[in-house]
Amino acid sequence: MSAPSVLVLGATGRTGGAVVDQLLDAHRGGELRLIAAVRRPEAAAAFAERGIETRHIDLDSAERHGLGHIVTALRDVRRVFLASGYDVRMLSQAKAAIDAARLAGVDHVVHLGVHAAPDTTVVHYGWHQLVEAYLAQSGLGRTNLHPTAFMQNLLMPVMSDPQSAVLTHYIGDAPTSWVDTDDIAAVAATVLRSPEQHDGQSYGLGAEVATIGGIADVLTDLTGRAWRYEPKEPGEFLAAVTAAGADPVYMDCVRNVFERTGEGSLPEAAATFDTVERITGRPATSLRAFLHRHRGHFTA
Ligand SMILES: NC(=O)c1ccc[n+]([C@@H]2O[C@H](COP(=O)([O-])OP(=O)(O)OC[C@H]3O[C@@H](n4cnc5c(N)ncnc54)[C@H](OP(=O)(O)O)[C@@H]3O)[C@@H](O)[C@H]2O)c1
Incomplete structure (x- = not known):
């Protein structure tokens, strides 16, 4: 029997890229056949250099050209990791991916969503729940x-300035939960290697709760420089990221999350879970370990 093919959508992104990294040994060992989906043809070379097949998939193209080429790109694929970006088009992108997966005979989809209360009124959290309801009715595993x-958010220019040792955030002094995308990927990789054991499950992922001031203190300790936190208004976040080209519809939802986290009306923002240890057998990455791993970024 040939090794099952696993296709990663979002392979050029933070979480999807980490899923590729985590599955590379299983790919090289012949346990599975790893395929990276790329929407920009120039992104293929880096995967080819690592011995990973790529297939061209632009989920937005379904609107104009239908599903045919996506179904073709999913030929002989058994398992799919589905991550989309920070864009309201995540709804149509995920629908196209799920429909094409069903038509291509995929067995199992692992969807990257978000932790939220089941009756959340946060708009983009609801989008993820609608995607998951659509996935549930598809008949796919x-x-x-x-x-x-994501702890990785702390590396973004909008949140950390290593030159001046300043962390910027938009949630005041509210404690919030953090997870390393490498840990999300480790759980995803475990599921993609044995999907039957995880069929129908939803896994919360959040390792540790901290305030931004608390994170600045850890950075001060790790780097020997006096890091400080400069709280800003959520509207300033929206202005900065949309000026940089981000989708204003999605980012206004994030602004709302920051506002509600800051005022304390979003308790799920501080949830933690034992998922990483339970699924992978090793503890989740702590904030201190994450910041230590990335101390090069924080040491100007
Ligand atoms: N940041 C957080 O704190 C956080 C927390 C919880 C949940 N999430 C969820 O995590 C997800 C984002 O994960 P991430 O940070 O790993 O994403 P990311 O780094 O922004 O990567 C997005 C990936 O999607 C690909 N993509 C975008 N549009 C596409 C299209 N039309 N067709 C095919 N591929 C497309 C991108 O390809 P290109 O490289 O070509 O652009 C990229 O590989 C979102 O759904 C978000 O709601 C984020």
């Missing part, structure tokens, strides 16, 4: 990953 805030 499925596992949903529900992370809290």
